[in-house]
Amino acid sequence: MTIQLRKNTSLSSDNKKTFKAIIVLNEMINGTHQFSSNAYGDDSVLQPLFAEMVAKGYVISRDSIYQVSSKGRGIFDTFMKRYTEYLKVYDVFSFVDLEKGEFAFDRYFDFDTDDAWFDYTNDERFDDLRIAVALFKKVDPAEIVFMSFINENRFDTNVSGWQNNLMSDSAWNEIEEICNTAIKPDEVGEDAMVDMINQGSELMIRLMEEEQKQNNNNSNNSGGTTTVVEEETVEYYQPYYDPYYISPIWLVPLFLW
Incomplete structure (x- = not known):
């Protein structure tokens, strides 16, 4: 059954806990901050979340310091695979002219600066x-918006008081609002959705091939050696030529609360 988020729909507490846990795990794995079970100050607001993460085996406490367990790291790795796919698969749909059936990303490599690209989009x-x-492919749209927030560095853990911001309702209310007011598949129509997804998937592959070509040219010009990593990546995404395709990694629950 297709997930539908309509007006007045709220994210579940599990949704919010999952998103908060991802941010905390990322800081534990990739950041420099150490979290103590004897936390004080800003870290203290995270204690209820840590208590649940410890209870579920996602985090362990050793010498009063929280550490990511192998189970927690596995979940984070799964999320990062989804996030990588989000950047490849979904970003091309950020700017679409529905009347003309045109994608802004079709001209992505025409711009030399980020400012020029932003002006165009x-x-x-x-x-x-x-x-x-996301709804068409039966993926939770809230997770897609959450990933866009991450891509925009909306959960900056270098900012003082980020813990309080994470535990407040502000970001989650905004995610709900975006999900509830966004264009839905039934407003576009199934045939048009299929056509748009087909175009977007073909564009995604072309962009990846162009990026690979530019990377190879840069490597050759610098006297370096090329690799086949980019080619393997392109091949990995080819199933998305099917507008109904969704990678199995999106079907695995991240956390079981």
């Missing part, structure tokens, strides 16, 4: 179809 003719595509 900041056109009201472009709509964001990422939520519609």
Whole structure:
């Protein structure tokens, strides 16, 4: 059954705990901050979350310091695989001209600076179809928005008081609002959705091939050696030519609370 988030729909407490846990795990794995079970100050607001993570075996406490367990690291790795796919599969649907059937990303390599690209995409003719595509593929759209927040560094753990921001309702209310007000598949129509996803998937592969070509050219110009990693990546995403395809990694529950 297709996930539908409509107005007045709230994220579940499990949704919020999952997203908060991902941010904390990322800081534990990739950051420098150590979390103590005897926390004080800003870290103290995270204690209820840590208590549940310890109870479920995602985190362990050793010498009063929280550490990521192998179970927790496995879940984080699964999330990062999803996040990588999000950047490849969903970003091309960020700016779509539905009237003309055009994708802004079709001209991505035409711009030399980020500012020029942002000026181009900041056109009201472009709509964001990422939520519609997620719903069409039966992926939780809240997770897609959460990933977009991560990509925009909305959960910056270098900012003082980030713990309080993470545990507050602000970000989650905004995610709900985005999900509830975004364009839905039934507003576009199934045939049009299939056509848009087909175009987007073909564009995604072309962009990856162009990126590979540029990387190889840069490597050759610098006297380095090329690799086949990019080619393998392109091959990995080819099943997305099927508009109904969804990678199995999206079907695995991240956390079991």
